[in-house]
Amino acid sequence: MSAFPAPTEDARQGAPALAERYRAVRARSIALAAPLSAEDAMVQSMPDASPAKWHLAHTTWFFERFVLGTRDGYAPVDPQWDYLFNSYYNSVGPMHARPRRGLVSRPSLIEVLEYREEVDARMARRFDAGDLDEDAERVILLGTHHEQQHQELLLTDIKHALWCNPLGPAYRNDLPQRPGRAAPLRWIARDEAVAEIGAAPWPQARGFAYDNESPRHRELVAAHALASRPVSNAEYAKFVDEGGYAEPTLWLSDAWALLRAEGWQRPLYWHEDGAREFTLGGWRERDPHAPACHLSLYEADAFARWAGARLPTEAEWEQAATGVAVDGNFADAGALHPQGANAGGSGLQQLFGDVWEWTSSAYTAYPGFRPLPGSLGEYNGKFMSGQNVLRGGSCATPADHVRASYRNFFPPTARWQFSGLRLAKDPE
Known part of the structure; x- marks a missing residue:
């Protein structure tokens, strides 16, 4: 059997x-x-x-x-x-x-x-x-x-x-740079709705999904608005320049303690000269239009608070991504770094690829979750403690590995992944 x-x-x-x-x-x-x-x-x-x-x-x-x-x-x-x-x-x-x-x-x-x-x-x-x-x-x-x-x-x-390495060597010296131009940030509002979230248990469903993406279920998603694109380097640099890392009211308590203990003053891989960042192609001038990346949940949360917004829930994110083509700057594109999007377009941009987007949702089981049988049941379920969900994939993710229901997860301190953020806000 x-x-x-x-x-x-x-x-x-x-x-x-x-x-x-x-x-x-x-x-x-x-x-x-x-x-x-x-x-x-x-x-x-x-x-x-x-x-x-x-x-x-x-x-x-x-x-x-x-x-x-x-x-x-x-x-x-x-x-x-x-x-x-x-x-x-x-x-x-x-x-x-x-x-x-x-x-x-x-x-x-x-x-x-x-x-x-x-x-x-x-x-x-x-x-x-x-x-x-x-x-x-x-x-x-x-x-x-x-x-x-x-x-x-x-x-x-x-x-x-x-x-x-003190020499700052490149993984590859031939990685292309494809500058884009970030469109002005817009807010895209949604009314309260019941959304279908998650995937049917694999392998019963069409296509592949991990056990932590199931079962598919309904969630009440309150009225909210999502930013049209991820936060850019230029926007995050303003947060840094205006003293965001020195203002305790912006940070969660354990985040502030870690910030002081580790001496964080800017995102991981940003040079102290304020202009360069370390990439898989070595040290390069930072593109102000590209999505900010290598942010911990703590940094993403503090920026959102500074911006008068918040992080989206994973249900809000998946509701927005459902039905959207899984297309973007993935590892297959060969840049291996976030790129600025074209300024055109009226909908949500860069939901997939470029940077994993932190959500405010704790990584926990969906109602009725069942892990895979045997040893493979250790793959996801036992990590459902002390971590938050990220969505959408990154510039280092294979394109055919991602879908709208995909739930990545890391602890709030993690910075070395290609992780960024998209803002959300509640109705005024």
Whole structure:
């Protein structure tokens, strides 16, 4: 009997299409790691980040452990790596401490790449043999989306590591810059309404969705207005210049304590000269029209208060994004940095791509939430404490990995992700 609910025909993904997706996602990870040296790939610049080598190995371990390893008599590539490359699956077994991943010099980067090749070859044989049942196919699809999450983390983590290097080296020197011109911020009002929020439980629904996006349910969304675009660098710079980081009335209590303890005076990666910011292309002049990014929830909340507004709820955000084409400045565009949008247009801009948008909503379970069965139930549900939801994807997110119901989540202190904000306000 299947461990998953029965899917609809729309949700079924044929083995050839799934095999092609598997190959494409796995190749993309290798392409993202290609600009890195072995030394780059081992660096862990803070406990919240992981070395690129670990990302490459862990995503491979996922397929070996949860697909290949479920067959009786399976011989793992190296049994010791089950300990090294487990992340947080306590039901699977013990794991190496996350803050110490940068100490793992062995296996080497070459050995990790060979590990990927071997697991990919074993997966190819399973695809070619046609002996993957429906449960295995669903785990593989989940695994490809899991790997796309780690592709984004690989970029954000190496950006932090290179910023910590006194030389300020670029991840890539050929990243394009596409200046835009931010339109004047407008307010788009909505009346009170009952909105359908979330996704039907996967794999019953059309397309893929994580378990934390379900079940689809109704929420009463009060009358409100959303800003037409994310807050720009120029707007956030005004907040900085006018003493926003020195005004305690703008900050939550624990935010103010952290601000003073850490000495925050500007967003992460903004240079003290007031003009430059660190990017995956190295130090560059800051584009005033691009969305402000690398903001913690605390900074986003303080800016919103300074602006006489607030952060949107995730229901307000999803209501606005439902039915909108998932199109924007994603990783596929190749810039790997937020870009200013064209000034034209009358509706909401940049809902998808550029920056993850903080919401005021705590990351908690939807009514009737059910985690995936078995160890995969540890994927999302156990993190529903002390974190807030972000929406929309970023310039480092693969385009086919995002949808209106997607719920990203981070603690309020997190700054190293491409996170920004869109303002909301209540009727006057």
